[in-house]
Amino acid sequence: MTDLQWLIGGEAGYGIVTTGVMMSKIFTRLGLSVFDYVEYPSLIRGGHNAYYVRGSDNPIFSQRKGIDILVALNKDTINKHKDEVSENGAIIYDPSVTKVEPQEFSPSILRVEVPLLEITKKVGADHLMINTVAIGASLALFYSDFGVLQKILTDVFGKKGEKVIQENLNASKAGFDYVKTHSAPPFKKQVNALKQQNLLISAAEAVALGAIRAGLQFAAIYPMTPINGVMTTIVQNASTYGIVVKEPEDEIAGINMAIGASFAGARSLVATSGGGFSLMVESLGLAAQTEVPLVVVEGMRPGPATGMPTWTEQGDVRFVLHAAQGDFPRIVIAPGDAEEAFGFTMTAFNLAETYQLPVILLVDKYLMESHATVPFENLSSRADSFRIERGKLLRDEDVAVQTDYKRYALVEDGISPRSIPGQKGGIGLAGSDEHDEHGLYSEDAHMRVSMMDKRFKKLDSAIPHIPPPDLYGDEKAPVTIVSFGSTKMPIFEAMSSLAREGIAIRFLKVSYLNPFPTEAVASTMKDSQKTLVIENNKTGQFEGLIREYTGFSVSDHLRKYDGRPFYPEEIVDHVKTLLKK
Amino acid sequence: MTELKDLEITYDKPNWCPGCGDFGVWISLKNAIVSLNLNPWEVVLVSGIGCSSKLPYWVKTYGFNGLHGRPMPVAEGIKLANQGLTVIVIGGDGDQYGEGANHLIHAARRNIDLTVMVHNNQIYGLTTGQFSPTTDIGEKNKANPNPIIEVPLNPIALALSAGATFVARGFAGDNKQETQLITEGVKHKGFAIIDTMQPCVTFNHKNTFSWFYERVYKLEEEGHDPLNRIKAFERAEEWPLRKVLEQNQKERIPTGIFYKEDRSTWEDATLQIQKAPLVKQSMENRDITPLLRELM
Numbered sequence A: 001m002t003d004l005q006w007l008i009g010g011e012a013g014y015g016i017v018t019t020g021v022m023m024s025k026i027f028t029r030l031g032l033s034v035f036d037y038v039e040y041p042s043l044i045r046g047g048h049n050a051y052y053v054r055g056s057d058n059p060i061f062s063q064r065k066g067i068d069i070l071v072a073l074n075k076d077t078i079n080k081h082k083d084e085v086s087e088n089g090a091i092i093y094d095p096s097v098t099k100v101e102p103q104e105f106s107p108s109i110l111r112v113e114v115p116l117l118e119i120t121k122k123v124g125a126d127h128l129m130i131n132t133v134a135i136g137a138s139l140a141l142f143y144s145d146f147g148v149l150q151k152i153l154t155d156v157f158g159k160k161g162e163k164v165i166q167e168n169l170n171a172s173k174a175g176f177d178y179v180k181t182h183s184a185p186p187f188k189k190q191v192n193a194l195k196q197q198n199l200l201i202s203a204a205e206a207v208a209l210g211a212i213r214a215g216l217q218f219a220a221i222y223p224m225t226p227i228n229g230v231m232t233t234i235v236q237n238a239s240t241y242g243i244v245v246k247e248p249e250d251e252i253a254g255i256n257m258a259i260g261a262s263f264a265g266a267r268s269l270v271a272t273s274g275g276g277f278s279l280m281v282e283s284l285g286l287a288a289q290t291e292v293p294l295v296v297v298e299g300m301r302p303g304p305a306t307g308m309p310t311w312t313e314q315g316d317v318r319f320v321l322h323a324a325q326g327d328f329p330r331i332v333i334a335p336g337d338a339e340e341a342f343g344f345t346m347t348a349f350n351l352a353e354t355y356q357l358p359v360i361l362l363v364d365k366y367l368m369e370s371h372a373t374v375p376f377e378n379l380s381s382r383a384d385s386f387r388i389e390r391g392k393l394l395r396d397e398d399v400a401v402q403t404d405y406k407r408y409a410l411v412e413d414g415i416s417p418r419s420i421p422g423q424k425g426g427i428g429l430a431g432s433d434e435h436d437e438h439g440l441y442s443e444d445a446h447m448r449v450s451m452m453d454k455r456f457k458k459l460d461s462a463i464p465h466i467p468p469p470d471l472y473g474d475e476k477a478p479v480t481i482v483s484f485g486s487t488k489m490p491i492f493e494a495m496s497s498l499a500r501e502g503i504a505i506r507f508l509k510v511s512y513l514n515p516f517p518t519e520a521v522a523s524t525m526k527d528s529q530k531t532l533v534i535e536n537n538k539t540g541q542f543e544g545l546i547r548e549y550t551g552f553s554v555s556d557h558l559r560k561y562d563g564r565p566f567y568p569e570e571i572v573d574h575v576k577t578l579l580k581k
Numbered sequence B: 001m002t003e004l005k006d007l008e009i010t011y012d013k014p015n016w017c018p019g020c021g022d023f024g025v026w027i028s029l030k031n032a033i034v035s036l037n038l039n040p041w042e043v044v045l046v047s048g049i050g051c052s053s054k055l056p057y058w059v060k061t062y063g064f065n066g067l068h069g070r071p072m073p074v075a076e077g078i079k080l081a082n083q084g085l086t087v088i089v090i091g092g093d094g095d096q097y098g099e100g101a102n103h104l105i106h107a108a109r110r111n112i113d114l115t116v117m118v119h120n121n122q123i124y125g126l127t128t129g130q131f132s133p134t135t136d137i138g139e140k141n142k143a144n145p146n147p148i149i150e151v152p153l154n155p156i157a158l159a160l161s162a163g164a165t166f167v168a169r170g171f172a173g174d175n176k177q178e179t180q181l182i183t184e185g186v187k188h189k190g191f192a193i194i195d196t197m198q199p200c201v202t203f204n205h206k207n208t209f210s211w212f213y214e215r216v217y218k219l220e221e222e223g224h225d226p227l228n229r230i231k232a233f234e235r236a237e238e239w240p241l242r243k244v245l246e247q248n249q250k251e252r253i254p255t256g257i258f259y260k261e262d263r264s265t266w267e268d269a270t271l272q273i274q275k276a277p278l279v280k281q282s283m284e285n286r287d288i289t290p291l292l293r294e295l296m
Ligand SMILES: Cc1ncc(C[n+]2csc(CCOP(=O)(O)OP(=O)(O)O)c2C)c(N)n1
Pocket: B049, B050, B051, B052, B053, B068, B091, B092, B093, B094, B095, B096, B119, B121, B123, B124, B125, B126, B127, B132
């Protein structure tokens, strides 16, 4: 079994991220299952960047502890990561830049000294290309054929022209050849290529592609980590698919533009993090009150205020569930991995338009910026089977015959037929004030109650169509983990390593935080022996939800709020301790 | 042909205080829609919150009554989704020059084809008379017992410097001129703002109809050339004042068109909608296979 974790570390500004994704791509092309995870500070130059890439011939779901190949572009990387290097691992560094003392690593660890700087000079490349040399050197350690990297570089830099491709090929080939000719004892962890047809995708890309497939027509996005990837992918494909993407003056403008575009009939999206979402809050209520469909992507990172902008947390659960004054229906979905992000984004657009309300996709930095392999077939079949549903959006000819059209007609299922401006016969006013069926402001007590009830009926109408939470693993397992969102990835990883040790556990993964799947969660809780809630925040926001909706208290919880995601090892240890209790 | 009666709402009527300047603006807007012969279902009135922002309730066109200070971005979204619509923004001085000033600046710079009508009563009407960004320096009233120490914002100069391509001032006491300004503003392809002096008879006891009658003059009667940007700034500087006048002094308030410019609009420059408005484009059956392949 191959399970290789590679890490490149160095100063920000040295293309660490590009190199990391390149390594993920190598593993992907070799047919491995891949997961990568990046840590970087909130600055552009200086500071430490670390990119972990893990590849395995077995399915994997997250990063893990331990580094098999450490590429250290500076001494700082050695200092920070030396204790993570596994037995029989290897370190790659340039001895002219980084001094490594004999006692710093155990003798089983292979030291691969590569004159990265000198090689860049020799091939006539810029000194910033040491990472390209390093990637060639890394490949040489675990694989025999340079061809895979040659093909990737040609594909990736294809648009930039022959010269750029050649420069990159020269640099990485020189690194590859250097290791092939100089590394004396062979590296023990070799990779065998498999025939898998995977693609490599981050949840940010998955959200963007899902939105594009779902018919996105308008997006107004003010940049903020961790949703910048969504914006980039949409912008790059905007002209192909006829999407208008604007960078507004602030998030308040962004969400109001999206509301305006949606009111006029265009499928619209905004994406932000907690800080930008804070600015959007009043307008979220506006979308609900005017019953304008809207999809909002909220990428969590540690708060409050600026917090730790480039790190991860699941601390906005309560915030998105309750944001804005008053009571109004909203749907909140937390995808657990890139594939789910793709699917749920498409679903979100249909739900928003069918039920004429805001749908929030709750994601986080860990999910958005990590890449994982997904079988090509999985995404393409989801894309193929997707159908756009626009609910009760009226066609021109239906509106034209109306004599007394009421935008907010009080109908049984709460979903009033919707006209859009430009349609003759559909004239009406969308009001932020409480209103009557025509949209005219109203402070009448009966009307108020009718309209509130009508809006909430839409949620009741949605509930039968919302799938129950996913339940994985053995029914008789002594422990049931309950969690939501990105923790799915390390939990899956923990489950597979526990399974290897013969320990079966069960995992209830909640995707819809609102409407909350009360019955399904309650019934699983009831027939579980021990329950363990895992979440990436301090106060147990999700655990509180379970108690609130089901009345059940859980046996135990595992929480983390240091800006880092869970590691499967932490979950494994915790489960084992719980089993002993 | 669109007639006034096509714009009448039968189930409600304006509830502004009797004598409020908002009535004049309301009538002028309807007159302008009629004189432009716009189909009511192709007009969208987008407002914020305030006495003035209630106006869309009482005109039978499409309407969107949003949040305080935020009608501008809603209108921008509507226009980008369907540039075939005539989109008119309605707000008070608090709405547009206070809470929503940032949006005003950026919409002006983009030169999106909107007409913005600011009902400038130099007061917060709906919240019962607190001072606004355009309240005259030195003013005091029940809500503000101490004289105001801030210099008022100059909406005309602000709009000019932000890049608006049609900048005008109207007066709710002159419906003929106001109708003309709205008509011109809507006809203008680009960002048009009409700062309309709109006396609040209930809370602003200084800037009354008669106070304005004694001070307003028409730019076109004094040979102002609206294509001259520098002259436009000079005229903008005439009012509001940055200091309290002596008893025997009297300011002059220019009205009419300060500035006009031809510049490509935001929606014209947005490639994706050059062939057809977004809402007329199909979003069905998009093939994303090439994008998925790129990730392999
Ligand atoms: C976010 C927010 N803050 C404050 C208010 C309260 N509010 C309502 S209208 C208004 C000011 C109205 O003044 P203006 O915009 O000049 O309109 P007018 O009533 O004078 O026509 C304020 C402060 C609000 N509705 N929303």
